[in-house]
Amino acid sequence: MAVETEYVIETKDLVKIYKTGKVKAVDGLNLRIKKGEIYALIGANGSGKTTSLNMISGALFPTSGEIKVFGYEVPKSRRLITNYIGVAPQDYSIYEDMSLEENVRFFSLIYGMSKTEFEPRFVELLKILRLEEKRKTQVKNLSGGMKRRTSIACSLIHSPKIVFFDEATVGVDPILRTFFWEYFRSLKNEGVTLVITSHVMDEAERADRIGLMRAGKLIAEGSPEELKRKHDASTIEEIFIKLSEGEIIDD
């Protein structure tokens, strides 16, 4: 019996033109992401990574094209699928004037979790993210790395099946970054699909598969080894430069 490949995210000819500015932020994106995969969406600032994530997670309506998440059409079924996805945006997007616990509890309520569901999951996340001592601390008094972890805790509280980490490892110290990747692996082992964006090319080496984005389009896709072999390059950055043919696109 053939092994059935299960795609949890599929986009077809996805286009987003913002009304203001008339820029094609995403220009015919075709993505297929498998269950339990760590997929890195790599590209410079303004290449359309965040816009793509926002459309897939149902926060932004596409101009044209199709999106399917777990086989459900988005944005049509966005409210259903949002129960199974978690998003940690690029800017921390948490409430500065509330404590770490109040932030995470707030998001748990938004996901319809009860107190008895919240408590064990929260304690578990605090331990994993090494935030146990900061439970009652106001977010504005946390360091950048801790805010990032708080944001991640908010996106994981409801045990989602897909998580989107937008530039989660950017500006994070190397020890924490290693820790993040270890944690991403453990999530993967639990069957969670991870989509991670970054504008740091070499970051992507640790992903299962990479999608290189440029000007709203996917210019290359594959596992790091596959891509390097195919383009005869030693780093992802080299591939990116080769494919861009030296052309500079200003954001």
Next chain:
Amino acid sequence: MIKKKKDEFKSKNLNFSMKRTLAIAFKTINQLRRDRRTIALLSVVPIVVMLIFGLAFTGEVKNVPILVDNQDNLYTHPFPPIALHLGPNITDTLLNDTSVDVSFGDYFNGIDAVEKGDYYAAVYIPANFSEQVVKMLTGDNETVKMFVYIDATKPTIRASILGAIHDALDSALGEKGIKVVQILAHDRAEFTGLDVGIPSVIAFVIIFLLLIVGLITIVREKIQGTQDRLYSTPLRSSERLLGYVIGILLIAFLMIALVLIFGVFVFGAKVQGNVFLLIFAALLFGIAHVFMAVFLSNFAQNELQAIQFAPLTALPSMALGGMLVPIVSLPAWLQPVSYVVPLTYGINLFEGIMLKGWGFKELWLDFTVVAGMCLLFFVLAVLTVRSRMRD
């Protein structure tokens, strides 16, 4: 192709949830509670505004300096025998009138003093004043004159001086002459300047503060990026909007209670009508403005822009909503504009309930308009959220 596994994806969190709505509401209250500046704004501003508007801008004029030159002589009429000396009666009444502060002196010096701004009026009672009055009563004379040299630059002061003189003449003549008998409407109630001022202050405070607090709450959510984050959760727009409204209204409820308690118990303002109807009206009016704030927040990118909306809305409202000038006194072409200014209906409601003792029967139209405003701004707010996602 992806195979749907229906059993794995339960259709949870799809319907409107009060739990999520309350989560937003409590979060909003928590945040407002911790914001010292906003708390100060919410508690101090209503009282300061009430003091300023209630005491200073009520149209009540006090202690206006005037100069009186009384030359009137006692007149004794031979037949029929009448003896009359009105001058001292007039000056005595004026001296007891708190709206004017009387000095005595020469009329022509008084004119100079009015021109220089030392007095607002110089009053001249001629030597034959009492004689002329008697002759008018006997039919030998048709008109009686006294003279007032008056500063017309302040219409309210001018009206108040003339009113004081009218009252003085009225009391000096006693039972003689023409009487205007006033019968006070609305249960014969007399109102102080503060009584009259408080209803519009309540309406104004609700508009001004709820717009600011509403705008700040929502614009902060936008700046922090949490608004976009909430778009990728099961939270509905209607839950989010209602949550804000409930949260802000609970705070507003305390604020309105503060205004009412302060106004009624400290300043002794009258409430002729039903207190519960008053609270209901205040809440309905508040809800309309929180929805309006949610809608307006679409046009503000940061807190500064949000705060700029408040004077932009408040100042025209004051001018056109009947707070400073009664709507009937506005130019005819401007009056229709008053009927789209929300403050108009707020003042109608609060004045109707507090001063006139009206109930729902008399105020149904104003209630309907305010309820309509709630619906309109709710729909606009939801629509603009949807269009934001389609941007």
